[in-house]
Amino acid sequence: MNPKTAGKIDGIIKKHSEGHGRLLGMLEEIQRENPHNYLPADSLEYVARKTSIPYAKIYGVVTFYSFFNLIPQGEHCISICRGTACHTKGSKKILDFLRKNYEFEGEDTNDAKLFLTTKDRKLTLRSVACFGQCALAPVVEIDGDIYGNMKVETLKKIIEKF
Ligand code: FES
Incomplete structure (x- = not known):
């Protein structure tokens, strides 16, 4: 992951550091920031590392909700x-x-x-x-x-x- 993307994700994690549904809000924003409106695997791994939320839990969330995309979307x-x-x-x-x-x-x-x-x-x-x-x-x-x-x-x- 390039430093610019990592920096952006750091900012989003910081913004969603507390409260119920923080993981959902964080992932939604990361997806929105992606030019192809999806969540690449390296972004999910990065979130897991930075937040200490288990990767399996994050993956469970993004595969449960249909508005999350794991493959690049068209414009x-x-x-x-x-x-x-x-x-x-x-x-x-x-x-x-x-x-x-x-x-x-x-x-x-x-x-x-x-x-x-x-x-x-x-x-x-x-x-x-x-x-x-x-x-x-x-x-x-x-x-x-x-x-x-x-x-x-x-x-x-x-x-x-x-
Ligand atoms: S069948 Fe229900 S909205 Fe299309």
């Missing part, structure tokens, strides 16, 4: 809901539009567990089981914002603005 992230309501209202069409128009890398074998990123690391495509917003189906999350009643045309316009 923008689109999550498509593949739950029944969204499927019925056309989420597959949205998914296929993205697959057809962008060159994704990664294992594309299971619609329900997709995690693909374009070669240029601009776009990550994920699938989600259900956002709990079924009345708004089909639901898509783009860079943390939820969009309901999504249509291919609307998505195209949003992506064009990236």
Whole structure:
């Protein structure tokens, strides 16, 4: 790990030195600071060493919560809901539009567990089981914002603005 990253993590650890949920807050911020929005193994090891929190505990936390990423993300992230309501209202069409128009890398074998990123690391495509917003189906999350009643045309316009 380079000294600049280590320094940044030191600052984050210091900021989250007390209180309940300090590990979560610390890891969230470290992930946010990463240009590819993920937690590299060396960052997790560094946190374990610096805080004396067992690595196994840290790893348990980052694998339990779905908002933590252990592999690099694209600059923008689109999550498509593949739950029944969204499927019925056309989420597959949205998914296929993205697959057809962008060159994704990664294992594309299971619609329900997709995690693909374009070669240029601009776009990550994920699938989600259900956002709990079924009345708004089909639901898509783009860079943390939820969009309901999504249509291919609307998505195209949003992506064009990236
Ligand atoms: S099925 Fe898509 S939000 Fe529930």
